[in-house]
Amino acid sequence: MSAKNIPNRIILPESQVPQQWYNLRADMRTKPAPFLNPGTGEPMRAEELYPVFCEELVRQEMDDDTAFIDIPGEILDYYRTYRPAPLHRAYQLEKALGTPAKIYYKFEGNNTSGSHKLNSAIAQAYYAKQQGLRGITTETGAGQWGTALAMACTHFDLPLIVYMVKGSFTQKPYRRSVIQTFGARIVPSPSDTTDAGRGILEKMPDTSGSLGCAISEAVEKAVTTEGYRYVLGSVLNQVLLHQSVIGLEAKAAMESVDEYPDVVVGCAGGGSNLGGLIAPFMQDKLTGKANPRVVAVEPASCPSFTRGRFAYDFCDTAKITPMAKMYTLGSGFIPRANHAGGLRYHGMSPILSQLYHDGLMEAISCEQTKVFEAAALFSKAEGILPAPESAHAIRGAIDEALLCKESGEAKTILFGLTGTGYFDMSAYEQYLSGTMTDEIPTDEELRAFEA
Ligand SMILES: *Cc1c(COP(=O)(O)O)cnc(C)c1O
Numbered sequence: 001m002s003a004k005n006i007p008n009r010i011i012l013p014e015s016q017v018p019q020q021w022y023n024l025r026a027d028m029r030t031k032p033a034p035f036l037n038p039g040t041g042e043p044m045r046a047e048e049l050y051p052v053f054c055e056e057l058v059r060q061e062m063d064d065d066t067a068f069i070d071i072p073g074e075i076l077d078y079y080r081t082y083r084p085a086p087l088h089r090a091y092q093l094e095k096a097l098g099t100p101a102k103i104y105y106k107f108e109g110n111n112t113s114g115s116h117k118l119n120s121a122i123a124q125a126y127y128a129k130q131q132g133l134r135g136i137t138t139e140t141g142a143g144q145w146g147t148a149l150a151m152a153c154t155h156f157d158l159p160l161i162v163y164m165v166k167g168s169f170t171q172k173p174y175r176r177s178v179i180q181t182f183g184a185r186i187v188p189s190p191s192d193t194t195d196a197g198r199g200i201l202e203k204m205p206d207t208s209g210s211l212g213c214a215i216s217e218a219v220e221k222a223v224t225t226e227g228y229r230y231v232l233g234s235v236l237n238q239v240l241l242h243q244s245v246i247g248l249e250a251k252a253a254m255e256s257v258d259e260y261p262d263v264v265v266g267c268a269g270g271g272s273n274l275g276g277l278i279a280p281f282m283q284d285k286l287t288g289k290a291n292p293r294v295v296a297v298e299p300a301s302c303p304s305f306t307r308g309r310f311a312y313d314f315c316d317t318a319k320i321t322p323m324a325k326m327y328t329l330g331s332g333f334i335p336r337a338n339h340a341g342g343l344r345y346h347g348m349s350p351i352l353s354q355l356y357h358d359g360l361m362e363a364i365s366c367e368q369t370k371v372f373e374a375a376a377l378f379s380k381a382e383g384i385l386p387a388p389e390s391a392h393a394i395r396g397a398i399d400e401a402l403l404c405k406e407s408g409e410a411k412t413i414l415f416g417l418t419g420t421g422y423f424d425m426s427a428y429e430q431y432l433s434g435t436m437t438d439e440i441p442t443d444e445e446l447r448a449f450e451a
Contacts, residue, residue, distance in 0.1 A: 002254065023069060037323075044322050053229055096380070099404050114421075120144070133227055136230065146175075150183065211344055215316035215321065216320055239351055261413065271349030284362065296356070297365075301367065305327050313328040339368065343392065372427070374395035422449055
């Protein structure tokens with residue numbers, strides 16, 4: 001097919017929403033390491049996780065073998081209200097860059113949560129409802145996950161308590177209102193509603209909170225409230241499983257125009273969108289069918305892949321969660337106050353961590369002014385205002401395309417545009433006014449947080 005026949009947006013019909021999630025672990029030779037019980041140092045058994053997570057989600061979490069898992073009908077019905085998500089050919093961006101590269105992006109911002117997070121939120125809320133739970137708890141940082149889960153919980157009529165990082169709670173009042181509009185209860189974290197929160201407040205009364213701290217509170221609240229469980233929007237194997245719809249659709253859409261990526265680029269916070277986007281391409285790599293490059297892009301201010309250690313660590317600040325083997329900066333790590341680009345989590349998905357460790361994917365880190373420069377360029381060219389998180393992937397893709405310009409190679413680049421940035425305008429303001437800085441942590445600072 002000649003290039004000019006490829007439309008600007010490739011939107012598969014509703015009937016092509018994937019009917020099954022793809023579980024990448026089934027094809028990995030080295031499986032991600034299991035969670036450890038921090039008390040005994042032994043791998044967690046399913047029964048030990050049941051007080052925290054829904055039972056079906058624990059089964060998905062621990063299932064390293066089933067390659068394809070049927071998506072229940074009620075989840076599919078919901079997926080069909082906003083999926084398949086479009087795959088865009090970035091003609092305008094290509095032109096602006098003057099690159100011979102062909103750039104595609106999978107856009108996940110076409111729902112009110114403004115991100116891919118709804119793909120897992122609706123699944124997790126469904127399984128919680130199926131189990132007959134009275135409610136669930138979670139944390140949210142930038143607010144997309146809280147919004148997505150509030151949407152999902154209201155759909156299934158399930159009460160939700162969201163521990164929202166205090167900094168976001170005060171800086172993003174409209175994000176808060178959106179979550180409340182969908183009927184969820186929000187508690188700014190750290191709070192006095194949990195031992196973990198009270199402990200942190202005692203030590204740091206003025207803290208603006210962190211994701212790790214909000215996780216501690218949400219987990220504690222869930223295990224101490226009858227009929228409640230905790231859900232998490234990233235990092236976990238089950239979340240990457242649900243997010244595989246991104247990659248499955250992207251691959252099918254590319255195949256529909258006889259395209260296949262030479263390189264797949266995604267931003268990496270906890271790793272869920274990237275894990276989902278790359279899933280079927282990594283399957284091709286693992287099974288020897290194709291060999292695309294896979295590149296994770298993370299902030300220089302929170303560089304878990306590129307400067308972290310591959311080790312067992314806690315998933316939260318108060319050290320009450322099981323331990324996961326992952327690339328981590330240490331569970332106490334909090335990015336510096338100047339950091340505005342999201343992707344603030346100290347750890348990384350155990351699946352992606354293992355793939356990275358095994359040399360199956362690459363990672364780079366970017367300074368935030370470069371990330372916002374890419375966001376501004378992309379907005380002007382393509383007419384979509386990206387989330388700062390997504391702009392990391394844009395930066396990575398643009399840099400690949402600029403290399404093609406130098407070498408004259410017409411590579412095919414696919415990246416994940418995970419969401420929109422309407423609630424992040426104070427960060428854009430900083431960039432536009434020239435007050436954004438690029439201070440990044442020193443080696444000494446990072447060593448101080450090591451587990
Ligand atoms: C949460 C979020 C991310 C980062 O999370 P991952 O789990 O790494 O995908 C990226 N982009 C957007 C828009 C998000 O909301």
